[in-house]
Amino acid sequence: MSNFLYDLVTPLFTPGIDLPSGCEETPRAQRQRESVPPIRVPNPSRLGHRSGLLAITICAALQGCVTATVDEMTFMEPTEGIGDASVVIMGRRHAPDYETEFDFIECIGDHIRRGDTSITVLHELDFINMMYPWFEPRTAPLRTDDIDKLLDHQRVAERFTELKLEYMIWIDGSTVETNSSGSMTCGVGPGGAGCFGFGTWGNASDYEATIWDFTDEREVGRISANTSGQSYMPAVVVPIPIIAPVQGTACDSLGDQLLKYLSAKI
Template sequence: MPLVIAALALLQGCVTARVDELVYNEPEAGVGNASVVILGRRHAADYETEPDFIECLGDYITDRDPGVRVIGELDFINALYPWFEPRTAPLHPQDIDRLLQQQVVAQRMRELNTGYMIWIDGNTVSSDAGGSMACAVGPGIGGCFGFGTWSNDAEYEATIWDLTGQSEVGRVNTTATGQSYMPAVIVPIPIIAPVQGTACDSLGAQLLQFLSGNY
């Protein structure tokens, strides 16, 4: 058993991550009493930013600084329906002024007390699959034999809007790569590289610094 565990640990390999940040005007004392909303960009036709990644970022921030109030993505979208649906959501911070001319939008934004909006653009994909696997079923016996491997790549960019000043105040980009495996001796055992979780931790740490005023 120890040999099996060691072999699986080796197969997990490592996930590498990189973060690039560009902050123009960070809040010196954090966001204070204002709330923050993190939204996924889903206006592209070929992919969408995963809702579970957005939830992961919100949990990362609030778990480490309960003083930062993060509004749930679905709660925010429902409260401001239909102005933040994929086809109608603002693409530029200056578009917020146009939205606030709608009385119902202005009222709900005041109720939510949203000071910063963070747009997340990107996703996690799998590629470069290799290896082979064969499965068979016979009288009294069956199973799979072989070995498969594939790459997992994550790339996300966070764009931070200051809603009071109606301006973009920073961007953070993170990439993470890893290798996943699936050995099979009777039963396939997927060994998934935690690429998306690593990207969430890397991006969440940078956003937390910004929102907490720790730059």
């Protein structure tokens, strides 16, 4: 839901917009700032200049803000792109207390596919099923040294060759709710239904992408994205959700950096 709202609203904003009050910055090596007011607005392509400005004004008044910090350390970038080779993006799921969400991995994959249609990004679940049982939480390689052990299995090595797998990207992290407060009461009567109250909750995402070069069997980069934001839900008869797209922003931030790394066009 939040991704959907984010997609609707993002095109209305240009980079460099000031963060609204209440959004704190943290000093990091490399930083992206995004202010994303997640309310439903009409498709900007259909808006005139005035209505666009009006929408921005309404958004600015009702926005739930998201702060994003991205750190990147990559090397051996494929300057000519990856050609007809393929990439797989997978989530880490071996920790007992959290697991990287499947839809987050799908979101990053879609982001890269949209950004450069020449890049073949394999679907995570299809890949895990094709390679069963070698990429289950219990058996997935944790270090690049483990690639050799995998390739000892002839059928596994043959499958990698068939897939032309060049890069394996591991995403580790999750999105959690950090706080919540407020209350809301809803009622139904003969004359109609309605809600009254106010709720607010915070979300924080913390993800790290590790890029493995499969041909050279070495790690060639790490990118991390930390985002946080506060969502609000005031209700006077009708509840109005003002959602901070925390996970969607993390997806776009990581997706952008990975796209820059993999694509020769960007």
